[in-house]
Amino acid sequence: MAWAGNQTLISHFVLLGLFTHTPLHLLLFSIIMVMFLVALSGNGLMILVINVDSRLHSPMYFFLSWLSLMDLMLISTIVPRMATDFLLGRGSISFTGCGLQILFFLTLLGDECFLLAFMAYDRYVAISNPLRYSVVMNRRVCWLMVGGSWLFGLVDGLIQAVFTLRFPYCGSQEIDHFFCEVPAVLKLACADTSLYETMIYVCCVLMLLLPFSVISTSYLQILVAVLRMHSAKGRRKAFATCSSHMAVVTLFYGAAMITYMQPQIYHSSKQDKVVSAFYTMITPMLNPLIYSLRNKEVTGALRKLMGRCPCSGEQG
Template sequence: MDQKNKTTADFILLGLFPGCRYPNLLIFLILSIYALASAGNSTLILLIWLDPRLHAPMYFLLSQLSLIDLAYISTTVPKAATNYFTGRQDISFLACAAQMFSFLTLGLAECILLTLMAYDRYVAVCHPLRYTILMSPKVCLKMATFTWIGAAGAALVHTVYPMNFPLCGSRKINHYFCEIPAILRMSCVDTSVYETVKFVSTIIFLLAPFTLILTSYTLIFLTVLRMNSPKGRNKALATCSSHLTVVSLYFGQAMFIYMTPTSSHTPDQDQVGAVLGTIVTPMLNPLIYSLRNKEVVGALQKCTGRCWDRDKARSHW
């Protein structure tokens, strides 16, 4: 009886692309990306914390984005790698729910934060004289608090609801982590009502933020076109282009997965979208923001210069 209860309480994660011909190469690639993402985001957080020149609202929001990305990729890759190397594919009901809640919280938080970052750039370019008031440290702290609380609240609803659907037949999840579409495919009841709830939520957390971001950047570009200084125009465009690149990567895959019915795309398509959003994007974000930002590059050069000088001094003594 105990064994039976345990079996019905657990799920089986089939892993990342179960039909892949070269699983060893795939897991090596994923772990390499994970290492790069962890190093890049950790370095960016450390630089923003240490360098006084980066103690500005834009970099505070950027540090929050790096924190989200660091946690985001850590909710899926370590478990997938552990299952691969141990040969165990099981995950308990509570662990599956916890993973789904964490994944959704971080994903929704990133949507909100990317919108707030667009607002920050809008204020900086279109209302520079009011920037210190509209983006004061107190306002930034409220933004961060709202991001985390709002995301966690919505994620809780979208974790409890689908995890309470009765499941039929095999409990094999054709994915490398517990995600809503994968759970819905195993349900033996009509999920059309929840699909509607999910669609409305995606309008609120995906389409509406994406529209606000596009509106912000439309106003920014109109303002930039009226600038007389080519240097100021180029600086504004460079900062905004970095953010737009990140927005395109993240919102594109999220809209594909969550704004279309679960039955309209295959598990492999879900996995491709998930890999782009939860693994590739967290690796690219610190590279996009750091390589195209002179202040971040300067802070990195300053930090590495200090470390180099200390090593030289120690070797001299």
């Protein structure tokens, strides 16, 4: 403990978690763990298949492999710690540990925000300008997009982690959340955080609204191109793909916007926990299903990979 005037500064936080030990919450905890395993296996499999099969070495699958890696890391930053706290019945986390969790989480969240925008632009170029696709989306451009995503995410994560933990915390140690999320941590600060909250809002306009605007514009242009298709079957397929993509993207960005762009006075602990579960657990599980496993090229590559596996019982 440290002292600030007549107030005692706390040296660690206590995460209250997502569940209590009731039968219903035990069931929900089991469902979360199944989702975690599905997300790990689904995203891990996508990374393996895309890197092993040369037919999937194109910009679209290059971005999908990075999305899977980000999702795998994002859910691993949150769920194992939450599960350990629940099973051991304690949720103590040091200032340093809390800061690192904020850093990793916001870095990965920011990475994914920008990567999803670049993926939407990639699909726009592929559908609207297929003849110039290989020129516009060359290898160097793809690496710059991925590198830019990581850079923007890291800068955002560093800024928010450093500034959040610079506030004095001298009241309750209990964070009514299942991980160190900035709005939940700021509730415990014994200082005026209004200026910092304004800064967070500005950051979120750049990290959330700007990429979401790019995605919406890209898919609108794709929709226009799809409507011009002569093939009814092609239109149905494109509509089905785009609608599923937009559903997951809207879920991801919408939940993040509610958490980071809504004024503190409108936040409630129960709402924050439920909303946070969408972009920390649900979308990392859904992304490999929506973006990859429904894709015929990916499922074909997956079957080919399974055929090579000695445990499949097939003879080479």
